[in-house]
Amino acid sequence: MFALTHEEWQAVRLSLAVAANAVAIGLPAAIVTSLLLRWRSMPGRTILNIIVHLPLVLPPVVVGWMLLVVFGIRGHVGQFLHEWFGIRLVFTAAGAALACAVMTFPLMVRAIRLSLEAVDAGLEEAAGTLGAGAVDRFFTVTLPLMTPGVISGAIMGYAASLGEFGAVITFASNVPGQTQTLPLAIFAALQTPGGEAAAARLALISIVLAVAGLLAGEWFSRWSGKRLKS
Template identity: 60%
Template sequence: MTPEALEALRLSLTIAFRAVLFGLPPATLVAWVLVRHRWPGRFLLDLLVHLPLVLPPVVVGYLLLLGLGVHGPIGGWLDATFGLRLAFSTLGATVATAIMSFPLMVRAIRLSIEALDPGLDAAARTLGAGPLDRFLTIALPQMLPGLLSGAVIAFSAGLGEFGAVITFAANIPGETQTLPLAIYAALQSPGGDAAAAQMAGLSILLALTGLAVSEWLNRRVSKRLGRLAG
């Protein structure tokens, strides 16, 4: 594998990992709010969270440029106040990847919250356990399969993100050129078919590994929780 491909692989793994790391806590909070609370704006929040799943990724990247670019309201403020530029940077690629993978984490965590046993929470409440204590000792362990599955699926999806990243962060070797972008660049270069095929095979292997790990973790944690409950 060429040094450029290895660098693209490193960037893909780094960006996908950071996207999950930054996105998992707010995804957990949003999933909890959507399941456990009823309020007038809940439907709109649900739509907004899942919008990246149905929008073309290029549109998401374009909206990020409008809002977080140097001339955008948020991006301009970040640049003027902290000297922080998100567009055309590794951090920007991480933000784009996090937004595209965020709904996947929310959906997986939401399913795990909906499957919680309300009787356990009610019993803990009668014993005097507070909300935070009940969440950490009762809800969180039961949510663990969804958390792990969502994180792995989001990580795998992040490895393959293309449209939002290339639109918001561009295709800069060593800075924002992840594996999908490196494949695209190779296909645009004369004689780059072999390199593109090699990187495509690697992408398929990474995707299959992510799916397998997600399923294995889900089954293993579910069995362990079942034994503890029994």
């Protein structure tokens, strides 16, 4: 039962690559957003907070539709990217990664903020009195101390990206080898008469990957908890 077909392997490989790209796109933005949200008196903080959390509560298909509106060939950003850089996101693996990044963004931000809130502002003050300016303080104190959150955010984002369905199929469509990630392949297999065995194989792989992701996250948070305890 475990002999995977060429297409099934392709779906697994594509999923892993799309999830990695999603984290690469989403994580830096999530770090910046977390820092902005930490700044209590920032104008528009509540609005930013709501926007960040929208993908968590909206139907994924709505997020996919919104991506189409903005990044589609006729969308403002999509048109600009296409005309100036020749980049097309719709129906491409890059588009699938973007959809995953947007969907998993709230998870990454929440993980990072959790560890950012545990960073004692007093340590940054202390760094200031020792002659470190704002940028210096960020890279030598804040960032190292929030690293556990950044890494666990990356693990969460990666694991969740592997399972993203609605936004991907809406925005990037279901093209084998291009945008057909694991959940989409499972969906396609179930639509095909006699595809139950293929669906079961792929589902099992999904479960294994998800469990591995959660275990990695758990192990890491224990390790970093021990290391940074002060």
